[in-house]
Amino acid sequence: MKEIFISLGSNKGERLKNILFCIYEINKYIEIIDYSSIYKTEPWGGAEGGDFLNMVMKGLTELDPFELLKKNQEVEKKFGRERRKKYEARTLDIDILFYEKLIMENENLTIPHPLIHERNFILLPLKEIDPNYIHPLFKKNITSFIKNEKGVKKVIDKRALKILF
Numbered sequence: 347m348k349e350i351f352i353s354l355g356s357n358k359g360e361r362l363k364n365i366l367f368c369i370y371e372i373n374k375y376i377e378i379i380d381y382s383s384i385y386k387t388e389p390w391g392g393a394e395g396g397d398f399l400n401m402v403m404k405g406l407t408e409l410d411p412f413e414l415l416k417k418n419q420e421v422e423k424k425f426g427r428e429r430r431k432k433y434e435a436r437t438l439d440i441d442i443l444f445y446e447k448l449i450m451e452n453e454n455l456t457i458p459h460p461l462i463h464e465r466n467f468i469l470l471p472l473k474e475i476d477p478n479y480i481h482p483l484f485k486k487n488i489t490s491f492i493k494n495e496k497g498v499k500k501v502i503d504k505r506a507l508k509i510l511f
Contacts, residue, residue: 347406350376350414351443351475353459353468357389357398358437362502364425365399368438371421375414376405382471384502395436399501402443402471411445415455418442443468447482458483463491466498474504 352372356364365384372378381403388397407414418440425438443459450457458481462468469492472479477489484491 347377347408348446349404350407350445351402351404351472351479352376352418353400353402353439353441353443353471355387355398355400355439355441355467356437357395361399364438365401368421368425368440369403371424372403372405372418372440375409375417376403376407378403378405380404380475381504381507382474383500383504384507385467385471386499386501387467388497398467400467400471402468402475404475411442411448411450411455411457414442414445443472444479444482449482466492466495470495470498470500 354365354368356362356368362384369378369381382401384399384401386397387400389395409417422436422438422440441459442455442457443462445457448457459468462472463481463484469488472488473492478487480487481491
């Protein structure tokens with residue numbers, strides 16, 4: 347089993363419902379061992395649509411990185427995700443943040459996710475799960491990347507999500 351971190355996000359349709367049903371779906375191929383609260387965040391990078399709901403999960407999987415990517419994309423598609431352009435509104439977005447301490451880059455998949463260190467909507471939930479996790483490329487802990495909490499607000503505490511796990 348490989349340790350992974352993934353992020354979930356939604357800013358289109360019934361955002362909370364999308365996130366909750368996504369958790370149910372990914373639990374079929376990822377053993378979830380920890381998760382963050384759900385955060386409301388402003389769109390990043392000029393993304394279309396309203397505010398996102400985001401969270402991060404830590405889990406274990408037997409899938410290799412490409413199999414994991416394929417499964418994640420199948421779940422996104424099941425929830426109506428269409429990929430027409432970058433930074434568009436989305437019903438569901440599932441990103442692989444870390445896969446063990448693997449460092450890889452190809453045209454379809456980059457691990458660690460290349461923008462983790464710039465995105466508070468990922469950093470704050472990651473800090474909640476594992477504040478001392480060391481980024482394998484930068485050799486710094488997650489907390490050290492956080493400059494402020496602008497644009498990110500906790501809206502559902504992880505304790506309220508206990509009924510799902």
